[in-house]
Amino acid sequence: MSAQGTPKAADKTAGMSKPTPKGAWTVTFLLFLFMLVNFADKIVVGLAGVPIMTELKLEPEQFGLLGSSFFFLFSISAIVVGFIVNKVPTRWVLLTLAVIWALTQFPMVGTVSFTTLVICRVALGAGEGPAASVAMHAIYKWFPDEKRTLPTAILSQGSAFGVILAVPALNWVIVNHSWHYAFGALGIVGLIWVAAWLALGKEGPLEDTQFLAANEPRIPYLQLLTSRTFIGCVAATFGAYWALSLGLTWFTPFIVKGLGFSQSQAGFISILPWVFGATIVILTGWIAQVMMARGSTTRIARGVFGSAPLVLGGLILATMPHVQGAGLQIALLVVGTGLCGAIYVVCPPMLGEFTPASQRGAVLAIYGALYTLSGIIAPAVMGTVIQRAGNMVDGYMTGFTINAVIMVGSGLLGLLLLWPNTERARLTGTPVSQPAALKGVVSPT
Template identity: 40%
Template sequence: MFGNSGRPATAGAVHTVRNPLGGVDTAAIRRRGWTVTALLLAFMVVNYADKAAVGLAGVDIKTDLGLTNEQFGLVQSSFYWLFAVGAIVFTGVSDKIGARWLVGGLGALWCLSMIPLVGSTGFTVLIASRVVLGLAEGPASAVAAHVVHTWFTPRRRALPSSLIFTGVAIGPLLAAPILTWVITTFDWHHAFLVLVVAGALVVAAWLVAGKSGPVSSATTRERDTATGAVLPDRIGWSQLLRRPTLWGIALLLFCGYWSVSLKVTWLPLYLREGIGYSPDEAGWLVTLPYASGAVLSVLCGWLSGRMTARGISCTLTRGVVPSVAFCATGVAMIGFTVVPRGVGQMILITLAFSLTTAVWGVAMAGLSDVVPGRQRGTVLGAVVAAHSLGGVIAPVVLGSFVDSGVTLAAGYGRGFLAAGVVIVVGSAIAGFLIRPDRDSHIVARAAAAAG
């Protein structure tokens, strides 16, 4: 379909939008881009359903294997031990392997890593399975974001980016009631069988219809950013890494992942052990943050795109707004530890575990405003690696608080209170660092000066 110039091979392409990227913003390409976006959404749904499984089966796993809360926290943390390694290694080779085989291979490895949990298993095998799954799922969000960005010009990326990140919410939203029913009807091993089958179906669909788009092709120079800057193909790493926006987004997402990891690892147990809801009640209540996150993510992505199209500063839309939302996450988390059980507490829990999801894609899109196209996959992988450290630390820290508490409820309360403080402080600092408008033009001027 495309020649070496990146333009359609036929002159009859309809509805072509005149833009600095030439012929890569046609209606036909955008339609195919939305198909790929839907497949990547399914990819992310399975990704986060996998993450949530151990948390949903946590009480049964602890009872079956005789684990302490600290040991269970170690199981949850083990998922992130090689998460950063996978994010850096696989995204670093994404351009060489190609999106079709990389995404398909990662999904296949997810399925293989969970097969040992379908039958009788022990603590060591459970740890090993989660480590391998974390290695394979580490690059998922970076790869998905990178691929979807190849189908849309920078000014159009906020909404598709936000849509694929609704998988963060939709995966556990679907998994919570389904896997809870499977666990209570059969056992927790059958929950992993369901995930293996779901993963295999998504892999098959992706291998049939998934691929990269034309915007990132080696012959197409990216000349359109949401900030108006003309980015080069690449720039010296020393110059790029001096841009505070990169570090600010990495810190912001680290704080956000502190919340996300606690949501998928400890929230189901907190609802049962810390607050006292029944297994069925907890199975449905845990879906509230995910449902809220899915709706808010689409809404925020759409609003961000509209604001950018109207010329509103990217520093505001992709820096200030996400930072404020992340700070509000921390405040809500502190709040639900001090209010009594009831509707008010569930509202705060829902906000604490959905606001980060709502603006995650918007914050990630801010990287595309600053990072040249040929370096974007590597940078996205490095940012994912950095924010995954929140997933390594948070489950273990909370498990320690739970074990050291006078009661389970007191331990959970102190743990979530500490988490809220970390998120508020880190997000506030990040907000002062993220300046896409300024940094994108600095990158452009540096490249021009270098000739």
């Protein structure tokens, strides 16, 4: 019998880090661009908020409804498609979603009513609802568990760079031409990504979903969805997404109407939360992976490290109504909301720790569907608060205070509930300490 057949050698092999397949980083880059387009599509309504409200004569409550309408079918679509990707290759699902995004932009190029704008945003939301979970599921077919935190962070950066790169370009179109053409430009960019994905996109080789469904142990969905880590991820990310959806819809109108900046100035200021958030996301992904390589449990490296910034960010944001000066208020808003980015990096890998691969697409989709419900509520709440306040600035400050309270509460729930390593032991029977695959990992890649 060869040395490789001995139990000792087998244990050693099991403890080694699995290699990353060739082509993994190419697909990661394409999915990064996928998320970039995704968030550029999301931000355009907020960026063009003042021109849209002026042209269509919208009240704050109506504009808040427009911001919320994007999320009306977002969660339902995410769940439905999440189960589909357990059976259908992610390559074709991603392609279909991107085509929907592109086509829903073009009706806005001409004269458009408020009703048409709402319908197109609802349709776009249905197409974008599954995007993050499907992209995450796709990328996990290219990286073993111990190497997933960094690609997750890179994928998450698509959202930040979608804003950082798109805001100046789209704002230039809005200022020099029309907000209508900004939507058309996004439609063209979406079709370009579709062409690139058709040429270069591939399915990951690490997991054969049909084989896994037939051979790996399955865990009842009720157990997965009622586990404390799943509930903790939903609760923590709910608060983070409340802040994000306000940023997508109300940040630029706040800069223009609340603080008195011009549309051109607001375009550049609107980038700041995303630049800071991008830094937080990359640092979180890298540091968490280093901590795990040095022996930290995923409870600490992912659960605590992802939740604590939410609490800190909420406390910072809570001080905003009590300071004077536009510059300081913007700084507190940027830092407070930007710290939320940490939770997006750590929750999908935590769920992937104890969810069988053949069920992972659905679990990630349900997770996304639940936490993005805050996207329906937050913009509408802000619009109502602004319209009913004594003056517009007071309304914004009340809305940001509500946001701060929700962030602190969700972060505390994350600290209390996120125990992925013990969840894995309970549901799958693996040791509590660390997965065998993590032993022997020297550095993140």
